[in-house]
Amino acid sequence: MEDVGRVAGVSRATASRVVTGGSRVSERTRNRVWHAVEQLGYHPDLAARALAKGRTDVIDLIIIDEDATQVGSNPYYSRVVSGILSALAGTETQMRTHVIDEPDAPTRLDDVARIVEVGALLINVPPTLGARFAARCGRVVSLGRSAVGVPSVEAENALGARSAVEHLYRTGRRKVVAVHGKPNNSCAIGRRRGFQSASVDAGHEPIGAEGGFCLEAGVAGTHQLLAEHPDLDAIFAACDLTAMGVLRALSESGRRVPDDVALVGFDDSFLASVATPAMTSVRQPVEHMAAMATRALLANETGPSWQRIEPAPLQIRRSSAA
Amino acid sequence: MEDVGRVAGVSRATASRVVTGGSRVSERTRNRVWHAVEQLGYHPDLAARALAKGRTDVIDLIIIDEDATQVGSNPYYSRVVSGILSALAGTETQMRTHVIDEPDAPTRLDDVARIVEVGALLINVPPTLGARFAARCGRVVSLGRSAVGVPSVEAENALGARSAVEHLYRTGRRKVVAVHGKPNNSCAIGRRRGFQSASVDAGHEPIGAEGGFCLEAGVAGTHQLLAEHPDLDAIFAACDLTAMGVLRALSESGRRVPDDVALVGFDDSFLASVATPAMTSVRQPVEHMAAMATRALLANETGPSWQRIEPAPLQIRRSSAA
DNA sequence: CTGTTAGCGCGTTCAA
DNA sequence: TTGAACGCGCTAACAG
Numbered sequence: 001m002e003d004v005g006r007v008a009g010v011s012r013a014t015a016s017r018v019v020t021g022g023s024r025v026s027e028r029t030r031n032r033v034w035h036a037v038e039q040l041g042y043h044p045d046l047a048a049r050a051l052a053k054g055r056t057d058v059i060d061l062i063i064i065d066e067d068a069t070q071v072g073s074n075p076y077y078s079r080v081v082s083g084i085l086s087a088l089a090g091t092e093t094q095m096r097t098h099v100i101d102e103p104d105a106p107t108r109l110d111d112v113a114r115i116v117e118v119g120a121l122l123i124n125v126p127p128t129l130g131a132r133f134a135a136r137c138g139r140v141v142s143l144g145r146s147a148v149g150v151p152s153v154e155a156e157n158a159l160g161a162r163s164a165v166e167h168l169y170r171t172g173r174r175k176v177v178a179v180h181g182k183p184n185n186s187c188a189i190g191r192r193r194g195f196q197s198a199s200v201d202a203g204h205e206p207i208g209a210e211g212g213f214c215l216e217a218g219v220a221g222t223h224q225l226l227a228e229h230p231d232l233d234a235i236f237a238a239c240d241l242t243a244m245g246v247l248r249a250l251s252e253s254g255r256r257v258p259d260d261v262a263l264v265g266f267d268d269s270f271l272a273s274v275a276t277p278a279m280t281s282v283r284q285p286v287e288h289m290a291a292m293a294t295r296a297l298l299a300n301e302t303g304p305s306w307q308r309i310e311p312a313p314l315q316i317r318r319s320s321a322a
Numbered sequence: 323m324e325d326v327g328r329v330a331g332v333s334r335a336t337a338s339r340v341v342t343g344g345s346r347v348s349e350r351t352r353n354r355v356w357h358a359v360e361q362l363g364y365h366p367d368l369a370a371r372a373l374a375k376g377r378t379d380v381i382d383l384i385i386i387d388e389d390a391t392q393v394g395s396n397p398y399y400s401r402v403v404s405g406i407l408s409a410l411a412g413t414e415t416q417m418r419t420h421v422i423d424e425p426d427a428p429t430r431l432d433d434v435a436r437i438v439e440v441g442a443l444l445i446n447v448p449p450t451l452g453a454r455f456a457a458r459c460g461r462v463v464s465l466g467r468s469a470v471g472v473p474s475v476e477a478e479n480a481l482g483a484r485s486a487v488e489h490l491y492r493t494g495r496r497k498v499v500a501v502h503g504k505p506n507n508s509c510a511i512g513r514r515r516g517f518q519s520a521s522v523d524a525g526h527e528p529i530g531a532e533g534g535f536c537l538e539a540g541v542a543g544t545h546q547l548l549a550e551h552p553d554l555d556a557i558f559a560a561c562d563l564t565a566m567g568v569l570r571a572l573s574e575s576g577r578r579v580p581d582d583v584a585l586v587g588f589d590d591s592f593l594a595s596v597a598t599p600a601m602t603s604v605r606q607p608v609e610h611m612a613a614m615a616t617r618a619l620l621a622n623e624t625g626p627s628w629q630r631i632e633p634a635p636l637q638i639r640r641s642s643a644a
Numbered sequence: 645c646t647g648t649t650a651g652c653g654c655g656t657t658c659a660a
Numbered sequence: 661t662t663g664a665a666c667g668c669g670c671t672a673a674c675a676g
């Protein structure tokens with residue numbers, strides 16, 4: 001930077017001004033400095049800058065999982081990462097990832113809260129912990145609704161689920177049932193609500209099995225539903241992974257998709273497109289939501305009341321063909 | 323840190339010594355310092371440390387992809403991330419992710435090479451660029467073989483493919499064909515070689531379709547193979563994603579798996595376990611390989627001749643049942 | 645084994 | 661609009 005100044009014929013301080021903000025510097029000087037930067041191939045030292053500014057340009061991604069070694073098997077996380085990185089592209093800001101085992105969450109979250117710089121994205125953090133984290137550090141967005149007062153971005157879970165059910169009845173199905181997520185997960189709750197109200201509106205009693213966002217739940221739930229309601233002809237699954245389980249159980253039971261039973265998942269992750277048959281799914285724009293949260297943190301525009309709710313349009317594929 | 327020293331009754335420098343290495347400090351002093359650290363809840367400032375040491379504790383993960391927005395759809399990447407993070411757990415070292423669009427690779431790689439600190443992990447970097455990168459920065463490991471002289475860790479691709487073919491013939495299949503990966507991908511090359519030699523050893527002419535590590539390749543390759551060799555009764559796919567495509571094409575053609583046609587994939591990603599039927603697959607221990615590479619970088623034990631080759635055991639599931 | 649001292653590279657005040 | 665000077669929090673020489 002000393003050199004940049006020298007080459008541009010100005011002091012180090014002026015060069016710094018140009019490189020950082022560029023304000024209160026004459027047009028001519030600015031050009032000369034940028035030119036020198038190019039010429040010398042100068043790149044600022046992030047560590048030094050961080051020390052001087054007292055803040056590192058970094059966004060913290062915080063993932064809580066029952067089994068930290070399993071995060072590699074969840075398509076959701078990589079979509080989030082992808083969204084964050086795209087929002088960070090062209091920025092000097094980096095992403096820092098913390099994967100926390102569920103049991104360690106209370107302690108580890110406090111540790112992380114202390115070191116947060118620009119902001120943090122929370123995934124899978126239960127409301128209590130989310131609220132605590134937000135209290136300790138502000139500058140936070142939760143992916144999926146958390147406690148009241150914790151900024152969050154989520155998909156229109158209820159509306160998405162509703163559109164799935166409506167689609168199924170509209171295309172001629174007579175008995176649409178569901179495999180739900182866990183009763184305490186906010187996303188799962190919304191989807192369940194949407195399913196139930198849409199069922200009622202269509203003149204049917206809501207029929208569903210308890211589940212969870214995993215394959216096994218789909219398999220077990222489907223077998224249970226088939227046993228109790230052999231005349232079902234459509235299943236709404238709380239997420240794509242669950243839907244994959246539904247697909248397997250249906251195959252095991254000799255029911256064909258979509259001929260005998262129609263299937264709709266939720267997420268529209270790449271699982272939906274690689275499944276056989278390709279799966280109709282409610283699209284959750286995860287990348288977009290993560291990018292949006294990231295940009296909000298960068299712009300420091302997240303307050304306790306900050307909230308975004310994104311549409312979740314139905315992506316129709318073969319699994320629900322009439 | 324000044325405070326830590328004061329509380330422990332020593333100078334700042336001594337406190338620093340204890341916190342960093344702890345060598346050449348008397349037992350008693352060390353205890354006192356650690357005690358003070360606890361008491362004050364002291365946490366070192368990473369930026370300051372980085373500046374003083376002249377090096378940031380960070381590992382760079384570099385991913386090249388044809389479409390950077392699609393990295394969220396590739397299970398391989400999240401497994402790598404997961405492996406790196408597990409190796410970094412308990413360390414002060416962070417992970418920094420760079421996703422690079424294929425066309426930008428030459429320029430961007432040079433940029434990144436300059437800022438690498440502890441070391442870099444390369445994914446999907448073609449040999450030429452890999453060699454160039456290694457020349458510029460050393461401290462690199464490629465996941466999957468790169469150019470000669472570039473440290474790398476890879477799975478026993480050929481042997482893994484061989485075991486898949488042997489398994490299929492041993493369980494009674496008569497005509498095992500393959501959908502390959504791209505001809506210029508090192509992993510794909512190894513798997514192809516394994517398939518071919520195993521086929522020959524089993525007394526058959528190797529039959530395969532060109533492909534790529536994607537769904538579409540599996541679909542197209544399978545339709546082509548079925549047209550040319552209607553009597554095939556087993557397919558080896560170069561990766562799980564391709565295998566999902568094979569599954570779809572077989573379904574479209576009315577062939578049942580495993581009754582009419584057996585299927586074996588490669589990777590043993592979570593796709594293999596969510597597929598219907600569950601898919602036999604050659605296990606590539608991605609997380610373990612990434613963790614191993616990371617540890618090698620941390621220990622600075624990677625030289626031009628550093629190389630690890632990990633076994634790729636067959637994971638047998640329903641798709642290849644006799 | 646420990647204390648003293650000198651920067652690491654940069655942002656930012658204050659004066660000019 | 662610009663330059664000089666200070667300090668961010670820490671590590672690493674060098675003495676003692």
